[in-house]
Amino acid sequence: MSNRFQNKVVVVTGGTSGIGLATARAFADExxxxxxxxxxxxxxxxxxxAIGGQITGVRGDMAELADIDxxxxAVQQKHARTDVVFANAGGGELAPLGAITEEHYRRTFDTNVKGVLFTVQKALPLLRDGASVILTGSTxxxxxxxxxxxxxxxxxxxxxxxxxxxxxxxxRRIRVNAVSPGVTDTAGLDHLFGGGDAASGTKDYLAGLIPAGRIGQPEEIAKAVLFLASEEASFxxxxxxxVDGGQVQI
Structure with missing residues (x-):
């Protein structure tokens, strides 16, 4: 185990499950x-x-600006600066054109766009020059x-x-990159696909469309995030x- 992030301060939003949890654990382990x-x-x-190490949990909805503040x-109570922000909080629901409601639109854009925007903007006074920001995109x-x-x-x-x-x-030499996972084995994906046998069948079908022959694991996305946050990705x-097993390349 390396110590690439020894003495670094990292913020991971949406860190209680799936990709966020795996990434927070990987940062803490390093x-x-x-x-x-x-x-x-x-x-x-x-x-x-579950994460252990130097970990602090802050309850909040990143679509709410007061919660971001x-x-x-909470960060400032312990540290004078931040080295990495992983703006990961987000989510979505299935809704075909013709069935999209204003509430569906508002909820999805507030969480995935407004939340990301203000998570990063409000971090700027704390981010050190040369820091790294990673955003969670999608295929x-x-x-x-x-x-x-x-x-x-x-x-x-x-x-x-x-x-x-x-x-x-x-x-300020702050790097900003997006990591875009493909189909990844998370509880959120199971919920999206209806859970149980329905989710398993859908995941098996999607795995057949991926050149790697399987869906991804949260830990594999976490490795990509840590690379982008590290000095190995300084340029x-x-x-x-x-990070999708080649799905969008074909």
């Missing part, structure tokens, strides 16, 4: 002081216990998915945040790194 967020206190407490207040930013247009639109927006923010932040800036 010596970072990690702050995670989650909307449910029981899930947050369970994640803090509370997150960074849906470049490929169509039935009944998933609103979610896909939010992830296209997130990808373009990275393109533009590298210009806004160039004088990587503004990219969308697909």
């Amino acid at each position: 010596g970072a002081s990690v702050f995670i967020t989650g909307r449910r206190q029981d899930a947050l407490d369970a994640a803090v216990k 509370r997150l960074y207040d 849906t930013s470049v490929s169509g998915t039935p009944a998933f247009s609103v979610y896909s639109a939010t992830k296209a927006a997130v990808r373009n945040f990275a393109r533009n923010w590298i210009l806004d932040l160039k004088d 990587v800036n503004g990219i969308e790194l697909f």
Whole structure:
């Protein structure tokens, strides 16, 4: 186990399950002081216990600006600066065109776009010059998915945040990149696909469409995030790194 992030301060939003949990654990395992967020206190407490190390849980919904302020207040109580922000909190639901409601649109854009925007903007006073910001995108930013247009639109927006923010932040040498997972084995994916046998069948079908022959694991996405956050990626800036077994390349 390396110590690439020894004495580093890392913020991971949406860190109580799936990709966020796996990434927070990976940062903690490499010596970072990690702050995670989650909307449910029981899930947050369970994640803090599972991760171990220098981990702090802050309850909050990143679609709410007051909760983002509370997150960074908690960081400032322990540290003078932040080295990495992984703006990962997000989610989506299936809704085909013709059945999209205003509430569906608002909820998805507030969480996936508004939340990411203000998670990063409100971090700026704390981020050290030369810091790293990673945004969670999705393969849906470049490929169509039935009944998933609103979610896909939010992830296209997130990808373009990275393109533009590298210009806004160039004088501070803050790198901004997006990691875009493909189909990944998480509880959220099971919920999206209806759970149980329905979810298993859908995942098996999707695995057959992926050149790697399987769906991804959260720990594999976490490795990509840690690479983008590390000095090994010091000249990587503004990219969308697909971690999808080759799915969008064919």
